[in-house]
Amino acid sequence: MKMIQEKYKGFATMLAYAIAPLSGIAVDLYSPSLPAMARDLHVSVLNMQASVSIYLVFYGISQLFVGILLDSFGRHRLNLISLLVFSLSSFAIALIPDIHVIYILRAIQGVSIGIVLVAKRAFLVDMFNGEKLKHALSVLTIVWSIGPITAPFIGGYLQSSFGWRYNFYFLGAASMAGFILDWIFSGETLHTPAKFHFRQIAANYSKMLGTFDFILSISLSGLAYGVAMIFTLTSPFLIEHTFHYNSVTVGYSLLVVGLGWLSGNLLGKALIKTDLNKKLFIANIVQFTTLALMILFFRIAPNLYTLIGFTFFIVMASAFIFNNSFTYSLSRFPKMAGIAGGLVGGFTYILLSGITYLLLLFIPVTELMSLAWYDLILVGGISVVFISFARYKRKQVALKSASCPG
Template sequence: MRLIKEKNRGIATVLAFALIPLTGLATDVYLPSLPAMAADLHVSSGAIQNTLLVFLVTAGISQLFVGSLLDSFGRFRISIAAMLLFSLASFVIANTHSIYVLFAMRVVHGITVAIIAVGKRAYFLDTFEGEKLRSYTSLFSIVWATAPIVAPFIGGYLQAAFGWHGSFYFLGFFTLAILGLDLVFGGESLKTLSPFKPAAILNTYGSMLKTRDYGMSMIIMGLSYSMLMVYGMTSPFIIEHVYRCSPIITGYSSLLSGVALMTGGIISKSIIHRPLDRKIPVAMGLQTVVAVALLLVSVFYLSNLYTLLPFVMLLNVGAGFIFNNIFSYALGRFHGHGGIVSGLTGGGNFVITSFFSYGIVNTLVIKNQAALAVAYLVFVLLGILSFILFQRYRYRGTARLATGEKAATAAPAVAEAMYTH
């Protein structure tokens, strides 16, 4: 087993961070091309939007299970194979004219991205601990937010220059480049492999899923990410069909949306030591005010790019802030089994995001600014309800420990102490 050389540790960490946004790149880079893809493949806008959902669902479900495989068989070799398959699937998509081949390759994308994402997140759990680990995990959502910033911006220009095929060539060559560097500077981060015992693994999953505050944290993350996903799925059609703007404008608007998301993550990192029960309610309250204001402006005033983007940016600042705080809490909720924790947290978030995104897009049929405002308001209100339940379960678990009762898993107090003093 080839372990990472100590002299390459810094480069390996940079490469791990470089692949964390891959999930977002695989969804956001072709957002400006959605209308063109629908026209070129002779399918409905809904069918093209479903390629996003197929990817998210596959990536989410896969992450739920690949963590145990990575804990038992290592991170490095499996991740290398996944990167190669991801690149090949990207090149196949770039050369297909069949929606069915596109769906099939997006399934491959979902599975391989799950392996890559879980493996790279687990790298940090394998390598660092304490204050260093907390610092790195708080950077996850900030680095992850580079995808919605950079990808649609790049995708808009690729669409204008090469058509929708260019975005998938970009994905393929980007991943191949990281693969080459990883072969030179990377290696295995897990020093001791866990025995592959299905019964014990299922018991670990069961213990985690029975932990209610952890389950509610995944729902809150899913709702926050759904805001970004629903905007990404619907904004190209609103901006290009309703507002009559170009794909490049769609890319710029998504760039601003992503900047807002990253800003929320940066603010979160700057006050990470403050208790969750003080900062999250403030963020959710402000989101409620902004969502209501967007709805009122859309219904009673006017609807254009300049009334849409400022509100979306404010809402995404809140989403990034909430996601970063809750994601750090969820990763710190358990100790040991880094692959399982990484996979279950990331996979659960994707499955929940897919459920809410698909449900909202198909229930509201978002084709204008007012419908998008309603979607945001629904997400915010569901987030408030989820956080109330999260707090109740978290303090109930802490109270059990205080009275000496045995907890099924690591204490909520541990995660709170680790991430939000």
């Protein structure tokens, strides 16, 4: 097994930061092309949006179990295989324009890129410790956020200039470059593979899934991310069909809303030490207030600026909730961080894909108010889960106080 060389550690770390955002870019790059793909493949809007949901489901499923494999068999080899599979499947989607083939290939891409992301996260854990590790993981989170922000901007221009297939050529070329560079400059970082103890692993999974606040925090993450994802899936159709703008404008619009997502994440990090329940409550109030104003302006001034302006702040508040709930769930079981990370990431994306698909299935994208209904349901769901979470935490504090009198 090829171990990483000391002289290449710095460059290999930069590669990890560069490759990790592929997981988000794989959705956002081709989102401006969804209307064109639906027309070209002669399928419905829902059929085309399902390609995103399928990717997210398998992306989530892979994260549930891949951590165990990476700890037992190493990071480097599985990472390389997955990058190659992702690259080849991207080229195949561009060359075989059939919706059913695309569904299968998107499922394969979800699994393969899930392995890559978890492997790169594990790479950083192997390379750093203490404060340096916290810094490295923080940088990874910010870099990951930048990818989906810039991807629609690039995808919009590729769609406008060359057509939707070039989005997948771009994905294939980028991941192939990552594969080649990783093969040459990176290497295995796991020195002592973990033994596979099925009973212990099953017991750990059972303990986590039986912890109420852990499950509620994951639910908050999925619902909050759903607010951003539902805009990503519906805005290309709304902007092109309702306002009659092109794919480049779609890309710019997603770029602006993506900056809202990044801002919310950065604000969440800045206020990390503030009382959790208080800041989640305020963020949810901001969501409802902004949503009420958005619905009002959709009635009196329905235009692109109204859509993007209010969505920016709703998504920003959602990102703030996501950042805090995701961080809480990841830190809930510090002694089982690997399995916890897989469960958090896996269930968040499975929940995300399920919710968004059901919303699109029962409320078709026909007008601006469709987006308002999506947001109202998601924000209402956040409120219900948050109230349950806050009550549970208060109950736990009361029980702890009662057991430690004086």
